[in-house]
Amino acid sequence: MASPPLSAERLQRAYRQMKTIREFEERLHVEIATGEIPGFTHLYAGQEAVAVGVCEHLDDADYIVSTHRGHGHCIAKGCDVTGMMLEIYGRVDGLCKGKGGSMHIADVTKGMLGANAIVGGGPPLAVGAAIACRNRGNQKVSIAFGGDGSCNQGTVFEAMNMAVVLKVPAIFVIENNGYSEHTGKDYAVGSKDIAGRARSFGMPADNCDGSDFFAVYEAAGKLIDLARRGGGPSTLEATITRFYGHFEGDPQLYRAKDEVKRQRETMDCLKNFRARVTAEGWLAASVLDAIDEQVLKEIDAAVAAAKAAAPPPDSEVETDVYISY
Amino acid sequence: MPQKSFRDALNEALHLEMERDASIIVLGEDVSGGAGGTSGQREASGGIFGVTKGLLPKFGADRVIDTPISESAIIGAAGGAALAGMRPVAELMFADFVGVSMDQIFNQMAKFRYMFGGKTRCPAVVRLAMGAGMNMGAQHSQSIYSLLTAVPGLKVVVPSNAYDAKGLLIQAIRDDDPVMFFEHKALYPRKGEVPDGAYTVPFGEANLLREGEHVTVVAIGRMVVFAEKAIDNLAKEGITCDLIDPRTTSPLDEETILESVSGTGRLVVVDESNPRCSVASDICGIVAQKGFRSLKAAPRMVTAPHTPVPFARELERAYVPSPARIEAVIREVAKE
Numbered sequence: 116m117a118s119p120p121l122s123a124e125r126l127q128r129a130y131r132q133m134k135t136i137r138e139f140e141e142r143l144h145v146e147i148a149t150g151e152i153p154g155f156t157h158l159y160a161g162q163e164a165v166a167v168g169v170c171e172h173l174d175d176a177d178y179i180v181s182t183h184r185g186h187g188h189c190i191a192k193g194c195d196v197t198g199m200m201l202e203i204y205g206r207v208d209g210l211c212k213g214k215g216g217s218m219h220i221a222d223v224t225k226g227m228l229g230a231n232a233i234v235g236g237g238p239p240l241a242v243g244a245a246i247a248c249r250n251r252g253n254q255k256v257s258i259a260f261g262g263d264g265s266c267n268q269g270t271v272f273e274a275m276n277m278a279v280v281l282k283v284p285a286i287f288v289i290e291n292n293g294y295s296e297h298t299g300k301d302y303a304v305g306s307k308d309i310a311g312r313a314r315s316f317g318m319p320a321d322n323c324d325g326s327d328f329f330a331v332y333e334a335a336g337k338l339i340d341l342a343r344r345g346g347g348p349s350t351l352e353a354t355i356t357r358f359y360g361h362f363e364g365d366p367q368l369y370r371a372k373d374e375v376k377r378q379r380e381t382m383d384c385l386k387n388f389r390a391r392v393t394a395e396g397w398l399a400a401s402v403l404d405a406i407d408e409q410v411l412k413e414i415d416a417a418v419a420a421a422k423a424a425a426p427p428p429d430s431e432v433e434t435d436v437y438i439s440y
Numbered sequence: 441m442p443q444k445s446f447r448d449a450l451n452e453a454l455h456l457e458m459e460r461d462a463s464i465i466v467l468g469e470d471v472s473g474g475a476g477g478t479s480g481q482r483e484a485s486g487g488i489f490g491v492t493k494g495l496l497p498k499f500g501a502d503r504v505i506d507t508p509i510s511e512s513a514i515i516g517a518a519g520g521a522a523l524a525g526m527r528p529v530a531e532l533m534f535a536d537f538v539g540v541s542m543d544q545i546f547n548q549m550a551k552f553r554y555m556f557g558g559k560t561r562c563p564a565v566v567r568l569a570m571g572a573g574m575n576m577g578a579q580h581s582q583s584i585y586s587l588l589t590a591v592p593g594l595k596v597v598v599p600s601n602a603y604d605a606k607g608l609l610i611q612a613i614r615d616d617d618p619v620m621f622f623e624h625k626a627l628y629p630r631k632g633e634v635p636d637g638a639y640t641v642p643f644g645e646a647n648l649l650r651e652g653e654h655v656t657v658v659a660i661g662r663m664v665v666f667a668e669k670a671i672d673n674l675a676k677e678g679i680t681c682d683l684i685d686p687r688t689t690s691p692l693d694e695e696t697i698l699e700s701v702s703g704t705g706r707l708v709v710v711d712e713s714n715p716r717c718s719v720a721s722d723i724c725g726i727v728a729q730k731g732f733r734s735l736k737a738a739p740r741m742v743t744a745p746h747t748p749v750p751f752a753r754e755l756e757r758a759y760v761p762s763p764a765r766i767e768a769v770i771r772e773v774a775k776e
Contacts, residue, residue: 178524212557219555228523229556233547239516240548246465246517247524250502257520270543273513280508435558436592438616440644440691 119397120329121171126398127406129171129328133163133385134410135196136187140359142414143186143203147363151422153205156217159187161326161358164384165290166191168331169258169351172339178226178244178257180237183218184357185230188260193225200417207427214427214435235268237261238287242274245283245348254343256284264295266309275316275350284342287313287350288335290325292357297369313350325355326382329391356382441633446599449606449634450491450567450623454529456638457613458499461527464613467505468514468531468567472496488533489569489628511537515544515566519618522564523552527613534580535568535622538588549618550593561616565609571624571662571712572760578748581756583661583712585622586719589689595619595643596690600664602632604687607641614640624662624712644691648700652680654774656700658723659685659710663742663761667710670767679774689719697723698731705736706773710766715743737776742769 119126140160147156159166162184170179170191181188189199194210202209203217210220221229228244231237241259248255265271266289278285289310295303306312310320319341323334331353338349356378360367367375392398444452458464471492473485486493496504507514511532518530532538538545545566552562572581589596595617599605605623612619649664650657650671659667664685671681682700686693701707707727711720720741727739742761750756 178520180520210557211555211559214557215555221552221556221560223523223556223560228520229552231548233543236516236543236548239513239544240520240523242513243517243520243522243526243528244524245520246467246505247521247526250465250526257524270512270516273508273510274516276508277510277513277517281505435554437595438553438561440595440617 117395119395120332123398125171126392127402129167130388130403131406131410132167132191133328133388134406135413136163136166136190137385138410138414139186139190139196142418144359144363146418152203154216155362155364156203157184157362158357158359159184161378161382162290162292162355163187164328164331164388165288165325165353165355166260168328169288169335171332172336173226173256173258175224175226176253177255178228178241178248179260180228180241180244181230181260182237182262182265183230183232183234184262185218185220189220189227189230192227194220194222194227196413197417197420200421201424204421204424205426206421206424207431208424212427212431212435214431235261235265235270238271238274241285242278242281242283245278245285246281249283256286256339256342259285259287261287261289262295263289263291263293263300263304263309266312267295267303275313275318275348278348279317282347285348286338286342287348289350289352290355291352292355294361294369296361297365299369310350310352318348318350320350320352322352322354325353326384326387328384328388441635443631444602444634445629445631446602446605447489447491447628449602450609451493452634453606453609454492454495455498457610458495458503460638463525464527464529465503465505465521466492466495466529466531467507467517469507469509469533471531472504472506487531489625491567492531511541512544515541516548518564518566519544519549519552519562522549522562522618523560527563529565529567529613532566532568535570535584536579536582538568538584545588545594546591550591553617554593562618563616565612565619565621567621567623569625570622571626572749572756573626575751575753575756577751581749583744585620585660585689586711586713586717588620589719589722590717593618594690595688596622597643597688598622598661599687600627600661600685602630602634604641604647606634607639608687610638611640611643615643622661626662641687643688644693645687646693646696647685647687648682648696649685650681650683652682654679654704655681655706655708655770656697656704657681657683657708657710657770658697659683660689660719661712663710663712666761666763667766669763670770673767674770679771681770694726694730697727701727701731702734705734706776707735707739708742708770708773709739710742710761712744712760714746715741716746718743737773740769740773742766
């Protein structure tokens, strides 16, 4: 029997985080259909092991920037789950007072510099946060999460090159879920090799199976350690799938029949995690079951709180534009 | 008081502030110039206009950061560093390059505080060299402060003289909101009285440069210099004007403008940007709405035409509002 790469306590924590993300998204899928949630929402279900496998290496003083599909990154980085749910419902007590919504959740006190509705908008910001880390000399890092779609944006190339030139502790985590919105990666990524393209900027780049928490955790750990030791930027490409559409309501006609059904059987990071930790004897199934139960209760409570919460008053329209004006 | 150029005043502001606060960084193309060269002189240029001269030897390459030609990444890095607690001063070599980096300016840094429910601050400064007069053509000569004045979340500064340039830049660096700082290229060598130490010029407080009875003239940036000439000529004919330099177009000191118009009843706004949706049309609109009863004549604008900036000397001269044109319009309005 192999020794576990994380303590039992941290294994439980990682599982709880992934399960929280999953149930958060599964529940949103149900609640969005009721029409009660404004706007449109991009679910992260299926990709949980990437956010958690990376963020389990970080603390509040490390930074991340996220994407339009950002709920998972927010939860993994420690954002308050009820505060997030309230935000998605557009409530005044939401994490961003109902002014941001699903695509703009942020909590700088947790080092979470924002989900971002502009594809490719985040990586330049991550380079800036990485400059801050470098200049402070505190061994902190800055992570730019992005998808295979974002990695065709010029901003991402600019950010990668600048990170290499300035030798800052930025790690670009590309979650290759196979689709740029509705367009397949085989069509949209000219070179077909995202990690290789990152490598050509002059940084190390690695690939991993994004449905395997342990693979992500190990690969991310090496690159994050490198950055903490002053070794500069790197890229991690995680191959993964999303269990839902680009946005909720997306009919997904571009996907093969039963594609998601098959992927839910073979690429479910929660199932994979459970199988591994129980087979290795690292955690008992009963421990995981207990976590499942607690998480469901927490999500129930968050949704109930969001449904009962007050919307922002109209007077909030004109606040928070400037600090002083 | 010592005489210093607009350029040196800005340079002094950067030196003084960077000495005071280690969280201030400067980044942009060639801000030291030659930092990464294999031969030749380190700190070769201090920015193409020399505004960042002398910062690299004093503060080092971690704080004075030469970047690749990547305007989106420069502005984005400034925004991200500001979110992470730094006070970055990014240089966009030419204001026209806003076109390349617009997303990071108006979708990102301008909106962070609002989108994140007032829980973040983004104290970034973007310095932008602007303006026509050097035959640099349509993509290196624009006065696009009007474009950014329209964006909520940004503060927009357009200094007209060396004293204000220094005080406004220090204020911009200390300000907790993102600030777009426009420097007219033709003003860089112009000298004025500038104290040696640090001082601030507050945002949203216009400068009343001339006092008169007949016309209120509001002028922006370099146009203040041209308006002064026009107004001093008209004084010989007995036409006297208030001359107001708003100094910042966002926030805009509406009160000083409206108060002046309530006395003169006449308004001329001089603005080097294109006329449609410009600072000039904005000020005329504000006065029409809020000062209508005091108006004795229709508000007038003296702006560039609704065209790109032309190249040929003669064409560019015809494009930029001239002291003579400003003078003629003020005279017409005064006689209405």
